[in-house]
Amino acid sequence: MEEKDKILDIKDLDVSFRTSAGTVHALRGVNIDLYRGETVAIVGESGSGKSVSMKAAMGLLASNAVVNGGQILFRYKNEAGEIEEADILKKDKKWIRRNINGRHMAMVFQDPMTSLDPTMQIGKQITEGIIAHLGVSKKEAEERAKALLEEVGITDAEKRMRNYPHQLSGGMRQRVVIAIALSCDPDLLICDEPTTALDVTIQTMILNLILKVQKERGISVIYITHDLGVVAKVADYVNVMYAGKIVEVGNVNEVFYEPAHPYTWGLLSAMPDLETEDSRLYTIPGSPPNLLHEPKGDAFAARNEYALAIDEKEHPPMFKITETHSAATWLLDPRAPKVEMPEELKRRIERMRKEAE
Amino acid sequence: MAADYSAEPILKVENLSQYFKVSRDFTVKAVDGVSFEIYPGEVYGLVGESGSGKSTIGRAVIRLYTPTAGKVSFKGREISGKLTNEARDELRTRMMMIFQDPMASLNPRKTVGDIIGEGLDIHKMYATKEERKEKIDNILKKVGLSPEHYNRYPHQFSGGQRQRVGIARALIMNPDLIIADECISALDVSIQAQVVNLLKDIQEETGSAYLFIAHDLSMVKYISDRIGVLHLGHLLETGTTDEIFANPVHPYTRSLISAIPLPNPEVEKKRVSETYDYYTSGIDYNVGSNHLIEGTHYVFGTDEEIARWTGKAGA
């Protein structure tokens, strides 16, 4: 039964980009699973490959990208309600655009202004996709658009349909983008930093909205974000990415309360919670590697204060910690010395657990 | 060095207003009657959402803009009107700014050495070329870069490294006040923490005061001694970090604090945050006055509003 529910299965995805400066090895063997109705967050710094992997999944890789290997299996419900499977990497762009993008897989981007057409009324922008993908009449599409706007919490839907994007506030625009994404009843919603451009108070509202429609419609959601607060709020599973690889994966409680990878330690403690009193934040020194020059061994070793000698020779495999939780660090090898997470983080997690009770 | 509240404030902002004329009959009031002061060695955090006027305040204080009204004094000298030569020298050498965008804040055609040395060059603050090089090398080391980076160009660095160059440029002048304008918001989380640590280290070492402008409340809380909450150009609430976080009074402050995303899944999943909408709240920022709540904690509002917010109405 489990196999049947898997909606997205990215296996050993390996992608490089030809740039004028040389070849950038952006993804170096990425594995991501997503089951129907669940939410996965991909966390990482800029340049870690989190956006690239999702662009690959949408079939939107730039023309200078070279896929060196891997599979992206997407299983969606077709018109007849049956499950169909497609390897996105093997399909041509035209087919993907017609059958997948906007139809079964929809995306919400960081800046709503870039995904809305400033010269078109928002009603038209919503109905356009519905008519193209579902082949319904204009009148029916308009009915649906109105219902969608109401669903995403826009009052006065009828009036708003005739507005142009610039007449709406940032939060409203992002609601419209979500309405467009939902317009064809997708199986999978990919949100790329959906709230980064918004103010904190609006951020929570948008996240709650996505959570609500997800629950009602039973769709799967992938969040690409660097904000661990967002992850904690919305995700079931977390993938931590670093330099084109997944370094830690687990359910959200495992990753936040029992992080195993030193990079995750650094990420968690870099963001002060409201009780942090330490005079310094524990953080990761240095800056992320430039994948123009692919590092030998573990890409994180150069910034890792817990690096082992072997890190400079060989990339660690994924060590399984529990059924759902694994991490790619040699510290989990039985031969490695016992290393504990930094004191600051330990105290922090204790505090978090206490609050959670 | 801890803040010295017995001393004269290093920066005093009184009723600062900054308007921008967009067209003949439309003026944007970016900042409207804001007052606060910063003491030597203190970190004052200014929070607010985009469009709240927080960056405008920073720029008006350092005279990138000419304030429309109000008075700004730096080390006891007025710097808001026409600048005397002395006041200008003081302002340009003792008050520095760290900018938001690590890509746009460094001149792409200048070497890192020349960027950092710009202040020294303008104010002729060295006797020999060797002295200049030595000063810059020392600063590079202090901000976690290497003297080898002296001859490199900004685009050869990552965002975090560039921000360090920007900090070095301010730091080399050994300023009394540093205005940090959203200086971490364009950076990745782990790099944000590095920069915040660096700012804290510098402060301990040099005792300079900061005006820390940001929208990220958790960072502001972590680094600031006192906080001012800004909304639509009005300063709504100010006080020590503890006063504000333990007892937020203004509904806007309350909604801001309740909206901070926390990296704690169990708590975050259950949390309901307070909402606030100025236009439907019935609050008018143009009427009211500052009310003392306790200590240094002031809230802006009418008597009736304050009574309601503090739960003293009818009690």
Place this chain on the structure above:
Amino acid sequence: MTDQDFVLLKDRNIETDTNYASMPYWRGVFKRFFAKKRSVVGLVIVAAILVLALLGPVLSGYTYREITSVVDEETGKEVVARGISPRIPWLHKLLGKEDYTDRFADKTFLFGTDDLGRDLWTRTWYGARVSLLIAFVTIIIDVIIGMTFGLTSGYFGGAVDGTMQRFVEVANSVPRLVIVSVLAIFMPKGIGLVIVALLLTEWIGMSKIARAEMLKIKELEYIFASRTLGAGNFGIIFNDVLPNTVGPIITQVMFSIPTAIFTEAFLSFVGVGIMLPQCSVGSLIEDGFNNITTLPYQIVPPIIVLALLMLGFNFIGDGLREALAPKLEDM
């Protein structure tokens, strides 16, 4: 893999951030420029014409105003090499297995001679040299005038900008032909007139680009940074803004050169430009046009040179524009 591999690495200095990213800017520009076939073709064309313009007249053994003639031994009269079509004696012999039989049988005229007996190869490259020289001189002066005007106008903004832009609009609205006609009344025809005519019109485009760049750059944070450090207006314009306008300005120069060459050619063609016996690409085309029925080959070389120059500079301009301001290579 041994147990020794599983020890913590100690005494590493990971606090100093020594990781740096991309290659130097200019190396990137070169790489991007040469990655495009079109820009390389443009560069080769322009380089070839430059070399020929410098060396062509020297190599031919003739000068641009020299009339080739021989004295006929029988009559004692001077015979001028009028209207001889292109010839290379050794090539003719190789292909036709026979020598030329006229009096100039041993002479090489790669492009032939004109109706006065002057070597067209020499005149073509000499003309190209004159045209390029005029273009370069005027463009350099235009860059100086245009940038000073545009940068000042953009930097100070407000009323200064308003006044200066009104002036530009007025200057821009006078057609070039009117300017030339008026100039022709007050000035002798010739190189001087061509240069003044170009100066009066070409600086406007340059100033517009400089102003647009200034408006963009002056709102960037590094300009604010210089101001908070106390830099003066002069320092900001020349140290901070000017170096950052180099890219667009070079591109604009590449597009202005062909315009200048073409304008010069046009003015010479209509007879107010280069005066005989001087020549430029334009005056050569005029000559060729006048003789088109009798000496049809005469018009071909200058037209090809003119076309190649315009094409070459446009290709280079295009290539530079893309190389200097790369669209983000997205990933």
